[in-house]
Amino acid sequence: ARFSTSLAHLGPPMTRDPGGRGVHWVFLGCPGVGKGTYASRLSQLLGVPHISTGDLVREELASSGPLAQQLAGIVNHGQLVSDEIIMSLLIKRLEHGATKAESGSILDGFPRTIRQAEILEGVTEIDLVINLKLREDALLAKCLGRRICSHCGGNYNVASVNIKGENGRPDFIMAPLLPPADCASKLVTRVDDTEEVVKERLQIYNEMSKPVEEFYRARGKLLEFDLPGGIPESWPKLLQALNLVDHDDKQSASA
Numbered sequence: 019a020r021f022s023t024s025l026a027h028l029g030p031p032m033t034r035d036p037g038g039r040g041v042h043w044v045f046l047g048c049p050g051v052g053k054g055t056y057a058s059r060l061s062q063l064l065g066v067p068h069i070s071t072g073d074l075v076r077e078e079l080a081s082s083g084p085l086a087q088q089l090a091g092i093v094n095h096g097q098l099v100s101d102e103i104i105m106s107l108l109i110k111r112l113e114h115g116a117t118k119a120e121s122g123s124i125l126d127g128f129p130r131t132i133r134q135a136e137i138l139e140g141v142t143e144i145d146l147v148i149n150l151k152l153r154e155d156a157l158l159a160k161c162l163g164r165r166i167c168s169h170c171g172g173n174y175n176v177a178s179v180n181i182k183g184e185n186g187r188p189d190f191i192m193a194p195l196l197p198p199a200d201c202a203s204k205l206v207t208r209v210d211d212t213e214e215v216v217k218e219r220l221q222i223y224n225e226m227s228k229p230v231e232e233f234y235r236a237r238g239k240l241l242e243f244d245l246p247g248g249i250p251e252s253w254p255k256l257l258q259a260l261n262l263v264d265h266d267d268k269q270s271a272s273a
């Protein structure tokens with residue numbers, strides 16, 4: 019109830035979004051599945067903000083504000099930040115968006131607990147929840163291969179996944195997403211992308227966030243999407259599954 023009150027001044031979804039065009043979507047999925055990549059592409063395509071609570075947490079960490087030290091100990095060990103802190107970061111971000119008359123949103127990394135899902139349900143009508151899925155052996159490789167350009171913030175992945183098919187399963191291939199030459203010498207790895215911490219994050223996902231899938235399944239809002247491979251294979255199929263016309267030309271789909 020406390021959170022509903024703090025969001026009340028933003029108005030109900032219809033008044034924030036008079037044209038009714040902005041989607042209210044959520045991306046769920048394990049660490050390393052590519053939520054950020056697909057949420058960011060869709061937000062550009064649909065003209066709605068991509069709001070990643072992981073990014074909000076990392077910005078807070080980098081700002082060395084009052085929360086930074088407390089957050090570092092939690093995030094660097096792969097634990098979840100408290101619902102209270104996440105809600106305060108999210109509310110701050112939504113208030114900032116309201117001043118710019120943003121409409122709709124694609125949430126990435128939120129909600130991650132049933133309690134967060136309940137709070138969200140109290141303040142916004144979510145239209146659709148996309149549950150991205152990838153086999154576990156590929157998830158670990160993708161997390162370990164993740165790199166960020168320390169200069170421009172671009173996200174890349176140096177992992178080349180090539181898993182031999184077994185028992186009639188086809189080979190599973192995901193090409194790396196390599197940085198342009200300018201970024202190549204400036205790549206950094208997130209401190210929570212070590213093997214030990216990624217395994218911990220996967221376990222916490224299964225324990226705390228998997229139930230959120232069921233929460234939305236029960237409400238008829240969950241779209242399951244099995245990633246068939248890397249971006250060139252997956253992006254056009256995701257657009258199809260979402261009934262979105264492929265506005266992007268082939269070149270940008272495989273970029």
Ligand SMILES: Nc1ncnc2c1ncn2[C@@H]1O[C@H](COP(=O)(O)OP(=O)(O)O)[C@@H](O)[C@H]1O
Nearest residue numbers: 049050071072075093097098099104127128130
């Ligand atoms: N909704 C949330 N609730 C609690 N903690 C969160 C939430 N979103 C992000 N975090 C914190 O930020 C970290 C990084 O989040 P994110 O970038 O979404 O990671 P991932 O790549 O594992 O999906 C998480 O491990 C967690 O500590």
